Amino acid sequence: MAILATFALLFAALFAVCCLLLAAFIGSLLYMVVLHHRLKEAGLRREEMLLSTPLPADADLPHVVVQIPSFNEGAVVRRGAESAAALDWPRDKLHIQLLDDSTDETAEMVRQVAAELRARGFDVVALQRTDRSGYKGGALHEAMQKTPHDFFAIFDVDYIPPTDFLRVCMRPFFAEPKTAFVQARFDFLNPHENALTEMQMVTLDAHLGIEQATRCWAGHPLPFNGTCGIWQRAAIDAGGGWKGDTVTEDLDLTYRGWVKGWRALFLTSVGVPGELPADTKTWLRQQQRWQDGFRHVSMRMFPEILKSRDITPSAKLAALLHLCMALNQPVLLVGVASGILAGLLAPSLVPLLLTLFVITVAWVLVCATTFLRAGHNFIRGGEIPPLEFGVVLMRFVGGQIATVVRSFGVHFRKMFSKPKPVVFDRTPKRGN
Template sequence: MILIEILRSILEVILGIAVFGLVAVGVSFLILIVINIIELATGKRWREPVPPLKLSDAELPHVLVQIPAFNEGKIAADALFAAATLDWPQDKLHIQLLDDSTDETSELAEAATQQLRAQGFDVLHIRRDDRDGFKAGALAHGMTKNDAPIVALLDIDFRAPRGWLRIAVPYLLADPKAGFLQSRCEFSNYRTNWLTRVQGLMLDAHYVMEQATRYRAGWLFQFNGTGGLWRRAAIEAAGGWMGDSLSEDLDLVVRAELAGWHGIFLMDPAVPGLVPDRLDHWRVQQRRWSNGFVQVARKLLGDVWSSDWTLGRKISASALILIQAFYLCAATATLALLACVVLRGFNIVPYLPMIEFLLILIAIVALSMTLLPYLILRRGSVWQYLTTVVSVPPMMIYMSVSNAPSILKTVFRGSRESFMRTPKSHQNAGTQEF
């Protein structure tokens, strides 16, 4: 009996720590919500991008478009054709397919490359002997083949609007200390099934509420690895792309900010791509992101706190870098709570106040973070919204329990995992014909 009491006490301490972590994550989102409320109430945004430069074609810089690929099949060729439709002077547009494939993708990509080169486009199909550094290694290798001052990144399933560069590049050039620009991403297959609808809701909240608000507040925010631009000077000042994290994009952003650069977030035009339409594919993607964030935290959190940033900026940056701790805290809290209830003879009453508090916090955060983007972007009816948003909490709990062991391993061992690509659904990616 005494041993059961001791075990229950230990588990309740663990439960309390996990709940504290969940509350900390919730509070970080509540701050973003409050900022939006203040902006709506005052009618004034905290920050706007510097007005874009007005440039003639002769003044436009050379732009390198990099498209990483690994065993993507025909979608790789489609990505090349889509990049060639971008409205930019042909002699200043340089396209690279960074192809680490081990299947028939390379043959299809080479055929598309030759077709575009015959039409006068500067397209390179770049192959490496190995996948050293994964995506980061491919991006770094590609940059050695071209010296364009602006680098645009597009994942294989993203199709930038024709006028994207014309709009985005002048914003980046207008701010001399802007190291990168992140465009809002759309997801063209978000109506495919319940899983894509849930992801669409969450990702709309990420871009409209989290990314945009962090930018307006002057805080560190993510580069999402696609649908964005980088200044070559900022990449080089930060030490270049590094392959020691599965979240090479966040890693570069933090290092660039420490080197004195900052980012710009652009709501429009959005760059459409795809979300995983199968649960196992989504789990792979989320696990990669979670482990990558932990690796960045292990690597750079100390540098953030030893920097000359203000205390508020350090705290906000830490909140972003540690955001994936939600999964570990949620999994720990769920398992610890179940164990405590069992040890109390299935008596849940002592834990009801805590459960009610968490449910209220989750409801406030989930509704406040997702409803406004849903309405702004006109995603559908209120009924469709309600039927989707109720799926968010259980899906997050499932993902937490599924990914927690891998995250915990990375926390304590800093494990170096292989970059597991997220499978793409070719029929939803869109194609361009030449």
């Protein structure tokens, strides 16, 4: 009995530690809201100043390569390529690369669209690979080697940049030449298609409007969002180039460049609409890929950040807290398991365990609600009334539970199967 009691106390202690860690991780979102309100005025003023930087005459503008990765996304290939061709930039300095790894009829469609645009006088090439080595990161890396130019505007194939995107987003590079990349804000083509897309809109608005904007304003590491941004070659090279050994090549390159001293800019005032997954299965697969990639990058970059002598202690702390968010699900799963075991071994501990659990859940809900509402108010001006927003919040909670359950199943199966190589599970697009 003494041994069982000892194990029960150990599991209870582990449960308490997990609750504290989760409270700290989620509490960082509340801190971001506070920091956002403190820095917003100065941050928006700086953004306005950078976007008012005059551009050189057209003859002196740099060449820009627009890169559009695709994989079996024929429904949106033509629209994506034509939106790139419609960008307002000197025709002789606008170059479009369609980076297609498709294995279906999309491949022929890409070749046809490229030929049609070339016939209209645009510099468009279809770079098609026979295998997906490195996935999106590999495609971006190979495409860079085929051009001598220094600026790369990257769009996932379903995003439709406004025609003045380059005229607006290239300006900061002339004001601050050491900018690694300029990231525009996602907007959405189908935010109110159903309950799932509305929940995603609210979640991504909070991520972009609160997390990304505030990191930029505070000088914290600013992750690239994988699309709707412009990189310059020097920053990519400094970070070691695009790599395909993680499924979040954007976050990976961001941190490798950041450790080398390159910084980035997030633009709250420039929105680029794209398509949100409208079915639960597709969305859950997307979330799993993002979570797996976040963990890959965290494990890779933790040692690099800690041993760097060029990063201040406060900047290291900001980076490590950000990367620690990758531990949310593992900590939650360990906490649930340890709490159940503690309760089974020592039923007398159940009231204490439940109290700690309820306090943690309440804290998480307060932080998440504040974070999501602040992002919605900032980006959308609070267009969803409070009562309706409460319903959206319930969907968010349900979505998080679903991702945890799916993740648990994925990791449980991995325990009893042979290790498999990393696979980039691209989110399919319907062309809405």
